[in-house]
Amino acid sequence: xxxxxxxxxxxxxxxxxxxxxxxxxxxxxxxxxxxxxxxxxxxxxxxxxxxxxxxxxxxxxxxxxxxxxxxxxxxxxxxxxxxxxxxxxxxxxxxxxxxxxxxxxxxxxxxxxxxxxxxxxxxxxxxxxxxxxxxxxxxxxxxxxxxxxxxxxxxxxxxxxxxxxxxxxxxxxxxxxxxxxxxxxxxxxxxxxxxxxxxxxxxxxxxxxxxxxxxxxxxxxxxxxxxxxxxxxxxxxxxxxxxxxxxxxxxxxxxxxxxxxxxxxxxxxxxxxxxxxxxxxxxxxxxx
Numbered sequence: 001x002x003x004x005x006x007x008x009x010x011x012x013x014x015x016x017x018x019x020x021x022x023x024x025x026x027x028x029x030x031x032x033x034x035x036x037x038x039x040x041x042x043x044x045x046x047x048x049x050x051x052x053x054x055x056x057x058x059x060x061x062x063x064x065x066x067x068x069x070x071x072x073x074x075x076x077x078x079x080x081x082x083x084x085x086x087x088x089x090x091x092x093x094x095x096x097x098x099x100x101x102x103x104x105x106x107x108x109x110x111x112x113x114x115x116x117x118x119x120x121x122x123x124x125x126x127x128x129x130x131x132x133x134x135x136x137x138x139x140x141x142x143x144x145x146x147x148x149x150x151x152x153x154x155x156x157x158x159x160x161x162x163x164x165x166x167x168x169x170x171x172x173x174x175x176x177x178x179x180x181x182x183x184x185x186x187x188x189x190x191x192x193x194x195x196x197x198x199x200x201x202x203x204x205x206x207x208x209x210x211x212x213x214x215x216x217x218x219x220x221x222x223x224x225x226x227x228x229x230x231x232x233x234x235x236x237x238x239x240x241x242x243x244x245x246x247x248x249x250x251x252x253x254x255x256x257x258x259x260x261x262x263x264x265x266x267x268x269x270x271x272x273x274x275x276x277x278x279x280x281x282x283x284x285x286x287x288x
Contacts, residue, residue, distance in 0.1 A: 007077045013058050014073035016050045024066040093185045094194045096142035101237035102127050103135050108240045110175045115148050117170035144179040148172035193281050195241050209274045214247045216269035235272050243278040247271035
């Protein structure tokens with residue numbers, strides 16, 4: 001998570017380097033002409049007095065001059081500031097959710113079954129068990145999930161199981177009240193708009209579909225050089241949110257599919273297209 005403190009630290013280091021320009025330059029020249037551990041990572045650690053009089057420990061690029069070392073920090077601070085501004089645009093209800101499509105899918109799955117454990121969720125969602133466990137722990141800490149009490153879990157409470165009751169040998173999770181509210185938020189226009197901010201790759205996929213027509217996960221992953229499993233889960237999450245939908249026709253006409261033009265394409269994969277809501281939200285983002 002980007003913080004203002006990190007941005008301020010980078011700018012303070014840059015200001016200090018420029019204020020102590022001659023000291024930094026002399027230290028770099030001396031280090032370049034001496035043997036030492038600094039050649040292992042080609043960096044030089046230096047203690048400098050900041051303009052406010054505090055002592056800072058600064059790590060310098062051994063091959064760059066003081067101005068370049070400072071500029072690298074200014075540029076990094078600028079990038080982080082833009083990222084922080086983007087985070088602030090995300091409405092508070094969505095911010096606790098991991099920016100991971102599988103996190104979205106866990107919420108929708110638990111909303112359907114009312115309770116489940118990571119190994120079972122991994123099977124339902126076709127995801128790695130360890131990844132599910134990590135996300136559940138993160139979402140539990142964020143207050144989006146809660147653990148189901150130990151003991152016997154009744155069938156009416158856990159629909160993922162077939163038996164009338166399930167002896168609980170695993171850690172079961174369900175949506176908390178905050179998790180329920182989050183799904184309600186995702187059903188609204190404002191929530192869906194923030195999904196496009198929260199999942200930058202999701203916005204990238206939707207823009208691709210809006211521009212080029214129907215596409216499927218494998219082709220998207222190959223052409224954008226992204227991980228196939230990640231893209232597959234991303235499409236599924238966007239579908240649950242209501243930003244994409246599955247293409248229903250048996251063949252795709254050339255006029256519909258601009259990404260790979262040919263007379264017509266017989267469907268052998270699950271193709272996705274944008275919803276009207278998604279295209280409306282893209283126009284809204286472009287006008288900001």
